[in-house]
Amino acid sequence: MAQVTAPKQPITVTAPKRSITRQMRNEWTAYAMQLPGLLLFAVFTVYAVGAAAYLSFTNYDPVARSGDFVGWANYRAVLHDGTWWAAMGHTLYFTLGTMIPSMVIGLGLASLLNSKIRGLSFYRTAFYLPAITPLVIATLLWKWLYNGDYGLINYYLLRLHIIDTPIQFLADARWAMPAVILMQIWLSIGFNMVVYLAGLQAIPAELYEAAEVDGATAWQRMRRITIPMLWPTTIFLLVFQTILGMQTFDQIFVMTSGGPPGPGGATTTVTYYIYLNAFQYLKMGKASALAWTLFLVVFALSLIQFRWYVKQVER
Amino acid sequence: MSTVAGGTEVKPSGVVPVPTVGKPARRRRLRPGTLATYIFLTAFAILFVAPFVYMVTLSFQPLGDMFSYPPHWIPLHPTVSNYSGFFTSDHPIGRWIFNSAFVSISITVLQLFFNSLLAYTFAKRKFPGRDFLFFLGLATLMLPSQVTLIPNYLILRGIPLFGGNNLAGFGGHGWLDSYWGLIAPNIGNPFAIFLLRQYMVQIPDEFIDAARVDGANHWRIYWKIVIPMSKPALAAVAIFTFQFQWQAFFGPLIILASRQLYTLPLGLALFEQGHRSVWNLIMAGSVVGALPLIIVFFIFQKQFVQGISLAGSKG
Numbered sequence: 247m248a249q250v251t252a253p254k255q256p257i258t259v260t261a262p263k264r265s266i267t268r269q270m271r272n273e274w275t276a277y278a279m280q281l282p283g284l285l286l287f288a289v290f291t292v293y294a295v296g297a298a299a300y301l302s303f304t305n306y307d308p309v310a311r312s313g314d315f316v317g318w319a320n321y322r323a324v325l326h327d328g329t330w331w332a333a334m335g336h337t338l339y340f341t342l343g344t345m346i347p348s349m350v351i352g353l354g355l356a357s358l359l360n361s362k363i364r365g366l367s368f369y370r371t372a373f374y375l376p377a378i379t380p381l382v383i384a385t386l387l388w389k390w391l392y393n394g395d396y397g398l399i400n401y402y403l404l405r406l407h408i409i410d411t412p413i414q415f416l417a418d419a420r421w422a423m424p425a426v427i428l429m430q431i432w433l434s435i436g437f438n439m440v441v442y443l444a445g446l447q448a449i450p451a452e453l454y455e456a457a458e459v460d461g462a463t464a465w466q467r468m469r470r471i472t473i474p475m476l477w478p479t480t481i482f483l484l485v486f487q488t489i490l491g492m493q494t495f496d497q498i499f500v501m502t503s504g505g506p507p508g509p510g511g512a513t514t515t516v517t518y519y520i521y522l523n524a525f526q527y528l529k530m531g532k533a534s535a536l537a538w539t540l541f542l543v544v545f546a547l548s549l550i551q552f553r554w555y556v557k558q559v560e561r
Numbered sequence: 562m563s564t565v566a567g568g569t570e571v572k573p574s575g576v577v578p579v580p581t582v583g584k585p586a587r588r589r590r591l592r593p594g595t596l597a598t599y600i601f602l603t604a605f606a607i608l609f610v611a612p613f614v615y616m617v618t619l620s621f622q623p624l625g626d627m628f629s630y631p632p633h634w635i636p637l638h639p640t641v642s643n644y645s646g647f648f649t650s651d652h653p654i655g656r657w658i659f660n661s662a663f664v665s666i667s668i669t670v671l672q673l674f675f676n677s678l679l680a681y682t683f684a685k686r687k688f689p690g691r692d693f694l695f696f697l698g699l700a701t702l703m704l705p706s707q708v709t710l711i712p713n714y715l716i717l718r719g720i721p722l723f724g725g726n727n728l729a730g731f732g733g734h735g736w737l738d739s740y741w742g743l744i745a746p747n748i749g750n751p752f753a754i755f756l757l758r759q760y761m762v763q764i765p766d767e768f769i770d771a772a773r774v775d776g777a778n779h780w781r782i783y784w785k786i787v788i789p790m791s792k793p794a795l796a797a798v799a800i801f802t803f804q805f806q807w808q809a810f811f812g813p814l815i816i817l818a819s820r821q822l823y824t825l826p827l828g829l830a831l832f833e834q835g836h837r838s839v840w841n842l843i844m845a846g847s848v849v850g851a852l853p854l855i856i857v858f859f860i861f862q863k864q865f866v867q868g869i870s871l872a873g874s875k876g
Contacts, residue, residue, distance in 0.1 A: 273686075273688040273689070275778070275779045275780070276682045276686040276688040276691075276779070277688065279678045279679070279681065279682050279686075279779070279780075279783070280678070280679055280682050280694070282675050282678070283675045283676065283678060283679040283748075283749055283754075284679075284694070286675070286745070286746075286748055286749040287698065287749050289716060290709065290713055290716065290745075290746045290749065291701050291704075291709060291749070292697075293712070293716070294708075294709040294712035294713050294716065295704065295708065295709060295712075297712035297715070297716075298708050298709060298711060298712045301711060301712065308715070311731070355602070355605065358598055358601070358602060359602075361598070363598065363599075363602070367862070368606075369602050369606055370866075371858075371859075371862070372605075372606035372609050372610050373605070373606065373609055374858070375609060375610060375613060375855070376609060376612075378804065378854045378855060378857075378858045379613075379851050379854070380807060380808035380825075380826055380850055380851060380854065381808050381810065381826070382808065382810050382826035382827075382829060382830050383808075383826070383829065383847040383850050383851050386829060386830070386833055386843055386847055387612055387615075387616050387844075387847060388612070389833075390619075390840065390844075391612060391615075395628075395630070396627070396628050396629070396630055396632060398615060398632055401630070401631055401632055432609070432612075435609075436609075437869070440866060440869045440870075441869055441870070443866075444866070444869060444870030445870075448870075489705075492705060493705070493706060493707070495810075495811050496810040496811065496826075496830075499810070499814070499830065500830045500833070516707075517707055517811075520707050520710070521811075521815075524710070524711050524714075525815055530711050530715075533711055534708075534711055534712075536707075537705065537707040537708045537710065537711070538708065540705055540707055540708075541704065541705055541707075541708055544703070544705050545703065548703060
């Protein structure tokens with residue numbers, strides 16, 4: 247572009263003007279290309295965020311399609327809502343309980359697969375299979391596996407004499423959440439493994455060769471090379487899994503409906519509780535206040551993770 | 562770790578270019594440590610795949626056998642009646658599969674088109690407001706989807722002149738309970754835009770300048786140069802979008818009301834909650850519902866793994 251306009255400039259006086267009109271025309275096509283996407287963004291994100299802020303200060307009733315301004319009442323209600331903070335705890339329990347084991351096992355499997363092993367694609371496919379199962383279908387399947395009367399898990403536990411009577415995993419307040427977590431670990435290991443495998447393959451082999459020359463042990467190589475080099479990958483997975491964990495809904499809806507004993511019970515997550523308030527109890531104002539509270543928590547968590555990341559990189 | 566040590570041991574003999582030397586070296590590599598690795602990986606793989614095998618097995622058992630105790634891994638009375646019953650039952654399951662396919666393919670195609678346009682302008686065009694818009698889009702990545710959930714529901718309900726609504730958006734259900742409502746809010750995807758943009762930035766400007774000199778307009782540059790050169794990133798976005806949308810549950814749950822419009826995950830989940838005696842159909846439906854993603858994975862395995870490492874490194 248510069249090559250075309252440059253020789254013209256000294257010849258004609260109108261050159262700068264032309265370049266401005268050309269630039270404007272160029273810009274016009276850029277805006278035209280942005281338009282459809284921007285329109286959707288304006289409606290479903292920008293306007294929606296404003297509406298969510300407004301709704302959180304009203305007692306909007308979706309059936310009457312009207313609501314009054316109530317000030318901070320919804321937020322005060324949220325602060326004193328024990329079920330909400332319990333749901334926060336359940337979500338944290340679920341997120342950490344899933345994230346830590348699935349990342350550790352994922353890293354372990356990835357490093358085993360990264361050594362010169364044959365049948366890499368077979369193992370990778372096997373471990374990744376749960377991750378490509380539609381979530382609702384995986385959950386229905388596990389609901390069957392957990393069943394107290396004919397489920398496979400109770401059958402094997404009984405046969406191995408680990409338990410004497412079947413455990414009603416999903417109807418027992420102590421077992422329901424661990425049961426959902428176990429399924430989720432099974433689901434998410436594959437993704438973590440593939441991401442870690444990519445991270446491992448990106449580490450230059452020279453680093454390991456140099457360490458070997460220096461006589462570093464396997465553990466030292468792991469601690470001094472692998473883990474530091476994988477920090478960006480690890481942070482990516484942490485952030486990703488935290489976001490996913492905060493949105494946990496399908497598993498809960500299908501497997502336990504938030505119980506036992508029922509909605510609001512031992513497996514009620516934040517998203518499930520927001521869903522209950524908005525679409526079952528029809529308190530859309532309060533549900534919006536809940537969502538903003540969640541935003542603050544997620545924002546704080548992201549900040550902590552980010553600062554931690556910066557610290558690790560600086561070291 | 563012992564494999565690494567073993568690898569260094571055999572290195573000297575491996576240098577000798579005699580084929581017969583290679584064989585003992587390879588056999589030597591299968592030391593107890595390596596063998597343990599294979600056993601461990603295989604055991605893990607079996608554990609990961611077993612629930613699927615069981616699901617497929619169950620889908621070929623009559624309802625009575627499914628509930629029998631002990632459970633059977635090999636069907637006692639193999640039957641395909643669950644599959645035929647699936648399409649003849651009074652639940653329009655064939656229609657659900659069509660709905661899922663139609664909605665997820667539509668979203669994937671529209672996302673690729675609109676988001677790549679946005680990504681291209683963000684990556685290769687210079688226009689006032691570009692950096693601000695890009696930053697705004699990135700900032701929404703931090704926003705939990707729960708915040709915009711309720712407003713978007715209300716926006717869809719208030720779309721004027723649709724679903725019995727008047728010009729002001731009152732009186733009917735708007736885009737709720739329609740394909741529009743399932744598709745429109747899902748077209749914009751900041752993560753896809755970001756991923757594509759990061760990829761397109763790497764395309765050398767020389768290609769674009771050369772095309773400009775040849776008289777190509779921006780639309781042509783986008784379509785003939787940028788799109789073909791971004792294929793790996795586009796493939797990754799397409800695969801992830803399709804995978805994500807095929808299993809979408811929350812959106813369809815709150816948007817849809819009529820059973821004819823259910824997507825497969827929604828249909829299966831509500832099916833299960835309403836009727837306890839249709840587990841044979843659910844298992845058959847689950848196998849059918851899991852197949853598309855497994856097929857997509859096997860066809861695009863390379864792009865899949867590439868895409869994940871792309872997301873991991875860019876994200």
